[in-house]
Amino acid sequence: MVNHVVEDRSVLDEVFHALAHDARRTMLRRLAAGELTVGELAEPLRMSLAAASKHVKVLENAGLVQRTVVGRRHVCRLRSGPLASAVEWLRFYERFWDDRLDALQQVLDPPPAHTSEEPS
Template sequence: MVELQAATKLDAVFHALGDATRRHMLRDLAGGERSVGELAAPFEISLAAASKHIKALERAGLVRRTVAGRKHLCRLEARPLEGAHEWLGFYKQFWSGRLDILESLLRQEDAAKSQGEDHD
């Protein structure tokens, strides 16, 4: 059951990160708290559309929204990104290993060519 909950949270994080507008909003929030209007400003979207994006970020646990009067303030909650980072880390190791093998093969090929030229 714990693994299912973790997978569901990870799915929500990747869903949230799957949209360029939301990624841009997260990047803005890394600089500090922003209002919904401030988050919407760089885009040609309504406040209602911006709020929908923010709700997706909230569902993923990436954003915490507080209300101060009529102003909705958002701040970054980076902890859920740790799970995504760990998941992607596996593939970093995978590709690093593959690239190390490729580098070795290319060095062997270069060495073989050098030896062939020396004998000409």
């Protein structure tokens, strides 16, 4: 049981580490549309193939990307499963923020004042 909890934390840490960099988030977003090579992932980010490969390696370590080598091409595909642990962790805090935002809404939008009509 304890090892399972430690393993889950490790996976969560790797996922959030991978998501911490804008280039990697951009890569994941693009991979959601389909497979791309490392070169194709690097191109719009204006980074070298070596830099893109390092980012892909971080995504692979988090289990978010699967890289397949076909000849000289490194083809990447999104593996969204590990994002489930991150979503679950964020959902806990979503309830907290919903409660806080509801309280703020009540402060910003007080109930309408009652107007009394005076007889003419």
